[in-house]
Amino acid sequence: MTTVAAYAAPAGKAPLERTTIERRAVREFDVLIDIKFAGICHSDIHQVREGWGEAIFPMVPGHEIAGVVSEVGPGVTKFKVGDRVGVGCLVDSCRECDNCKAGLEQHCTGGSVGTYNAVGKDGEPTYGGYSTHVVVDENFTVRIPDGLALDVAAPLLCAGITTYSPLKQWGAGPGKKVAVIGLGGLGHMGVKIAHALGAEVTVLSQSLRKKDDGLKLGADHYHATSDPKTFEELAGSFDLIVSTVSAPLDFGAYLGLLKTGGALVNVGAPEEPVALNLFSLIGGNKTLAGSMIGGIAETQEMLDFCAEHGIGAEIELIGASEINEAYERVQASDVRYRFVIDTATI
Ligand SMILES: [Zn+2]
Numbered sequence: 001m002t003t004v005a006a007y008a009a010p011a012g013k014a015p016l017e018r019t020t021i022e023r024r025a026v027r028e029f030d031v032l033i034d035i036k037f038a039g040i041c042h043s044d045i046h047q048v049r050e051g052w053g054e055a056i057f058p059m060v061p062g063h064e065i066a067g068v069v070s071e072v073g074p075g076v077t078k079f080k081v082g083d084r085v086g087v088g089c090l091v092d093s094c095r096e097c098d099n100c101k102a103g104l105e106q107h108c109t110g111g112s113v114g115t116y117n118a119v120g121k122d123g124e125p126t127y128g129g130y131s132t133h134v135v136v137d138e139n140f141t142v143r144i145p146d147g148l149a150l151d152v153a154a155p156l157l158c159a160g161i162t163t164y165s166p167l168k169q170w171g172a173g174p175g176k177k178v179a180v181i182g183l184g185g186l187g188h189m190g191v192k193i194a195h196a197l198g199a200e201v202t203v204l205s206q207s208l209r210k211k212d213d214g215l216k217l218g219a220d221h222y223h224a225t226s227d228p229k230t231f232e233e234l235a236g237s238f239d240l241i242v243s244t245v246s247a248p249l250d251f252g253a254y255l256g257l258l259k260t261g262g263a264l265v266n267v268g269a270p271e272e273p274v275a276l277n278l279f280s281l282i283g284g285n286k287t288l289a290g291s292m293i294g295g296i297a298e299t300q301e302m303l304d305f306c307a308e309h310g311i312g313a314e315i316e317l318i319g320a321s322e323i324n325e326a327y328e329r330v331q332a333s334d335v336r337y338r339f340v341i342d343t344a345t346i
């Protein structure tokens with residue numbers, strides 16, 4: 001065991017503070033990662049504040065981790081000391097169920113292990129990326145290509161894969177009209193990736209406040225959803241809509257924007273249930289679907305795709321002492337577009 005510095009919430013809803021935690025000794029298939037940067041995901045805040053239910057404390061959040069390998073276990077074959085690597089939302093799974101075998105470790109039926117707010121197979125709690133070091137099995141570690149700077153790569157490990165996976169699965173590409181609901185941490189990655197995939201991209205945002213940004217990020221069109229005319233004007237327009245917002249939406253209204261046979265994929269995780277009139281699905285053979293992050297192989301594919309297309313996240317780099325303020329700003333949608341912690345300041 002090694003004692004390392006971290007930022008943790010000591011209890012539910014409590015502010016995060018500097019502390020120390022124990023990281024396990026490097027095992028046969030583990031890599032020790034010197035964390036350089038950790039993104040702040042909205043789900044960190046949901047979990048610290050127990051919005052998704054009872055959580056494990058103290059909690060060291062962070063599942064957008066970018067760093068450099070500083071030690072490898074004797075059985076490690078995929079990485080060596082000095083490699084640039086990332087860790088996303090998962091650090092283990094059963095590796096035997098049908099989903100694990102299909103590369104869908106995030107849906108492991110034998111019990112996947114979250115990067116934080118979870119208990120590992122050794123019975124110890126897992127601690128995330130708001131820390132200087134982490135020990136992770138090589139099979140849950142991905143390579144960050146040289147072309148991607150580590151600070152802008154960190155948010156790809158959750159925000160990037162969460163949007164890449166449904167865009168790929170639902171065929172975003174040339175000739176397809178794709179809308180992204182919300183231009184936040186997830187949404188801005190959705191716009192960049194959908195544009196790089198060759199789709200015609202529309203942002204559907206509450207207001208036109210971020211319109212200039214949206215167009216710069218790769219959107220072809222930008223509409224305010226607070227304007228009822230948007231829903232008339234764009235009725236029946238899209239092949240695919242990806243909703244990235246965590247607030248409960250009027251999904252029925254958005255389903256009206258799909259072409260016949262179109263799909264609305266939700267990746268947001270509102271704390272409250274939503275109501276839906278199912279006639280909005282029946283008329284036009286529409287699909288309302290969900291998508292949760294992506295598997296390990298697909299996460300690597302996403303990183304390679306982003307490197308090839310020069311895509312990183314738009315970030316505001318902060319010191320660890322600014323984490324609590326950053327949480328307030330994320331809650332107020334006041335971030336362009338992802339806070340990333342420089343872990344040298346922890
Ligand atoms: Zn996340």
Ligand SMILES: [Zn+2]
Pocket residue numbers: 093094095096097098099100101105107108109110111
């Ligand atoms: Zn499994």
